[in-house]
Amino acid sequence: MGALRTPREKWIEAGLQAxxxxxxxxxxxxALAKTLGVTKGGFYGYFADRDALLAEMxxxxxxxxxxxxxxxxxxxxxxxxxxxxLAGRLTFSSxxxxxxxxxxxxxxxxxxxxxxxxxxxxxxxxxxxxxxIGTFCTDPAEVEARALxxxxxxxxxxxxxxxxxxxxxxxxxxxxxxxILDVPHGNPVE
Numbered sequence: 343m344g345a346l347r348t349p350r351e352k353w354i355e356a357g358l359q360a361x362x363x364x365x366x367x368x369x370x371x372x373a374l375a376k377t378l379g380v381t382k383g384g385f386y387g388y389f390a391d392r393d394a395l396l397a398e399m400x401x402x403x404x405x406x407x408x409x410x411x412x413x414x415x416x417x418x419x420x421x422x423x424x425x426x427x428l429a430g431r432l433t434f435s436s437x438x439x440x441x442x443x444x445x446x447x448x449x450x451x452x453x454x455x456x457x458x459x460x461x462x463x464x465x466x467x468x469x470x471x472x473x474x475i476g477t478f479c480t481d482p483a484e485v486e487a488r489a490l491x492x493x494x495x496x497x498x499x500x501x502x503x504x505x506x507x508x509x510x511x512x513x514x515x516x517x518x519x520x521x522i523l524d525v526p527h528g529n530p531v532e
Contacts (some may be wrong), residue, residue, distance in 0.1 A: 362441035
């Protein structure tokens with residue numbers, strides 16, 4: 343009986359974890375093989391080269407961060423506001439997708455092909471926000487502005503180091519979300 347090969351998905355997952363932890367430059371075949379506890383020979387049974395792995399990593403990231411998120415949101419149900427909030431939580435709060443997403447954004451700054459892919463993913467994501475906001479807001483300019491604010495808040499929150507005197511970040515973000523999603527002001531932000 344021959345040796346079992348390390349499944350293709352394990353190479354992709356190891357690549358995504360390396361990307362999230364240290365950026366695209368840390369995605370190296372030898373390093374991934376060491377992480378997986380295998381020789382690098384099995385890699386070439388699945389991928390022509392490192393670039394082929396990187397492309398499949400981006401495919402996986404896109405599927406998980408768009409298609410899988412949309413599927414989960416649709417299955418969860420709820421109103422449009424619930425759906426847009428859930429999509430944001432699944433994408434920008436998850437221990438899995440967030441670090442990969444931030445690493446892809448950094449990678450896109452140096453690689454126009456990755457930037458094109460990121461633009462496509464972000465366009466799909468912001469369309470979800472537009473669709474949700476469009477259920478309660480009829481002014482196209484306001485829909486676009488609110489969708490942009492929602493998206494900027496979701497991404498920018500991870501880069502902002504500012505304090506909120508007398509408040510913690512979570513309720514401030516919750517209130518900002520309520521403003522964007524036109525939820526009446528019930529209680530002051532704590």
